[in-house]
Amino acid sequence: MTEDFLLELRCEEIPARMQEKARADLAALFEARLKALNLPFTGVESFATPRRLALIVRGVAETTAAMTEERKGPRADAPAPAIEGFLRSTGLSREQLVTRDDGKGGQVLFAVIERPGIVAGSVLASAITNVIHAFPWAKSMRWGAASQSTESLRWVRPLQGIIALLGDKLVPVEVAGIRSGVQTVGHRFHHPGVITIGSANDYAEKLRACHVIVDGAERRAIIAVGAKLAAQKAGLGLIEDDGLLFENAGLTEWPVPLLGRFDSDFLSVPAEVIQLTARVNQKYFVCRDGAGKLANAFVCVANIDAVDGGEKIVQGNQKVLAARLSDARFFYETDLKTKLDDLRPKLEKIVFHEKLGTVADKVDRVAKLARWLVEEGIVGSSPERGGGPSQSDGGGGVPQATPPADSPLHRPSDGPPPRAGEDREKLAALAERAARLAKADLVTGMVGEFPELQGLMGGYYAAAQGEPAEVAEAIRDHYKPVGQGDAVPTAPVTVAVSLADKLDTIGAFFAIDERPTGSKDPFALRRAAIGVIQLITANTLRFSLEGSFAFAFINLLERHIANLEGFERSGVAKHPQWKSPFGDGENADDAFFRLLQDFFADRLKVQQREAGVRHDLIDAVFALGGEDDLVRLLARVHALQAFVTTEDGKNLLAGYKRAANILKKEGFDGTDTDVGGNIYEAEPAEAALKEALDAAEPRAEAAIEAEDFEAAMAALATLRAPIDAFFDDVTVNDSDPDKRISRLGQLARMRDAVHKVADFSKIEG
């Protein structure tokens, strides 16, 4: 007969953010332990509340499986000491040994030891001890008298009690002075006394009767529904937040959502600030009114059914939030009194990196780079720009316009796109202006208090001091995109500043030899590179990364040459372009730029893989090398992806592989040799392939020149029938060496034509 096993590890309040992982770890560790100990069971469930981790193992067998162990001993006629030694090691007597033929005419002794199953209780006890000592808490501590020794048990917070019940029987175990029992505690205030648990089957219900909901998912559901209802009753909508749901469920055993209010005067503070204050400092949900605007209400989650219905609790929470909001309003109003321009001197005192100068230095570099990106026509050259940020589709897609959000800053910077030089200069001036103000909010009171509001506050302050809408918008959004799925800016001024900021960061850290390695990326350069890629693809920006980095370096060198010890080593100092950004870089020692290019290629591969592009196709295009224009590179990848799934594509690939194999086998490294002609008369299929190649090659080349990769693939697809016929009708390995060389040359020509589009040898299938 099987039974269910219950384990509860009760301790002082477990941090909310650790509970889910701890619950999963407990189940996984225990399951692995029981498997290692050969104790059969049917399933495992686990639970976490602030004050306990619990585990139920269903269908535990009475014992581990019985086993028979056989050990081979010495020969039956071995000397006495050898046999005695064997008897000692097995604990058996001579009569208990079994004698068997060894197949070579001799007799060998065997010990056959029956190992009966071990009772479940003792297996479970050993598993408990093991799991508690091996528990992978991210942070753990010592406590109490036992902590006289630093070897005392570590737990996330002091461990208070252990329940271990198999069926309705106690599993006796003692860990760090705590003996297992059958008692636990209910809710700290609703039921201060101890309660006795009968078995795994009444655990959850007994606790529920004592105001403890053991299942975190149930607590989350109660909060989600209760908070929504509380908002609805007030005629409001709840702004849902999964993070808050988990956090509040991790802070309560008996969650009770309650609606509170704050003075509507505080709504003069930006909505984002109020929401952040409520969420980060107080773990409150916020609400919106019928028009979708932030309402002067919040939902807090108490851990008690108060006797007055929560009146006092709401009062207290309202008071705390009011104090927080008046602090925020104080910062906001104080910040508004200072022009962003006047804050810039303070940036001279903030070190960006010891080798890269201050934040003011960085601002200067970014401003110049942003201007340059516009002046060069890299940003702001195409006519369909304007509007707010668009949602990224993971790269390569067409930017989608999203409706402006509810914010005074969301006036789209519309109007006709700049075409003439005058307009370009205007755009360049706006980009430089925005870049010069973009970091000023770092020294405002509000961002000092809430660093996550960087950019956003600068945007508000810029708008308030009368900066053009494009400038305010660029300041607000220039950190974007931060990671996949974040909105990618499309407004030209914003794109210029955002791109310049990221290119400068990447270039500057590469220049001082601070490149990401393995899992270490302390300056978040990978994220910056993904941001650059998203900006480029979402806005179809056409430019050479090398050229823009060259410009970024001159910027850097002008001011920091003395500090850049890494420069010599990194090779950039040898790059002739740093003397003249617009000069000819053909003779450059470009090892350093290769590093940057490889870095971007890696990020692009990761990003494309995540977007679902086959990795072999990415490799096939990247293997061509030398591509510095990401838009062109991705167009090639996408065309290839579409092509290889067509019949033509599959057949061409098959033909290509066959050709490549023959060339490889024959070790042929020549190129096109004149076919037939004067030497011999070409067979029809041979002539047809030559004709097809003659026609397809220029078409493919012209299409590649025009960056029409679909057309290039279509041109290659015309080779499919001739190549098939060629393989059917023509003997490549002809005994006539002229024919052989010529025909191999044909195949090489076909291979090379295909390689102009992508390295098909990397493609699988």
Add this chain to the structure above:
Amino acid sequence: MSEPLSFQRMILKLHDYWSERGCVILQPYDMRMGAGTFHPATTLKALGPDPWNAAFVQPCRRPTDGRYGENPNRLQHYYQYQVILKPSPPDLQELYLGSLAAIGIDFTKHDIRFVEDDWESPTLGAWGLGWEVWCDGMEVTQFTYFQQMGGFDCKPVAGELTYGLERLAMYIQNKDSVYDLAFNDAGVSYGDVFLENEKQMSKWNFEIADTDALFDLFRKAVAECENCLKADLPIPAYEQAIEASHVFNLLNARGVISVAERQAYIGRVRDLAKGSCEAWMAKNGWAA
């Protein structure tokens, strides 16, 4: 709850409560410091194997928190109630909740929560795990199990409770401004006692304090601390570390310490505190 406790009566209740539970009731340390944790009865006594249970009020000075008496919640001088129990007793949470009940908090109407908050003091080279205790969303106590002090493992671990007395009193008395708190039961308010003090001290902290003199004080405190350590006198050495820490806070409020220098100053103070703790361990013959 009947008549809410005045500020001073609340302190007396806490004294009674912890006195009955075997604590030494100390008076405030007679030096300027930023937190009750700096009191030698916490810092030095947290080290070593000897049991130690103490409770005391410690005035705290945080020059940058001054608001010239204009903010109802922020003060550059306020009181902490500090309890240290070594080794940490198994029922420390229950003992603590008992003290809240003793000052009139009704658990059937209020929401008490233990919210993760790990504590670290870079200037003391100390850290611990614990919570901030919330009462209806307001942080009223910092609850910490010390793991290290002055860079040394705590053997055994001490439990530290730090009550924000003004906040608790505002809560109990249901006041929106700290200055409206009833200080005693005879009509004297917290504002009567401290408002003028806040105005003048804020002005001095932010505007008047002679920074040359302060830099000089810092250097002298550092030198004197080293002098004491040479003479194998950890207690006076530690006093100089407290002094240096506070002078640094004053310099910080005057805005004369750059971001880059800040870390260097904090490191300097930490070295003094660690050196004092090390000497204290050695003098007592305790192994690290």
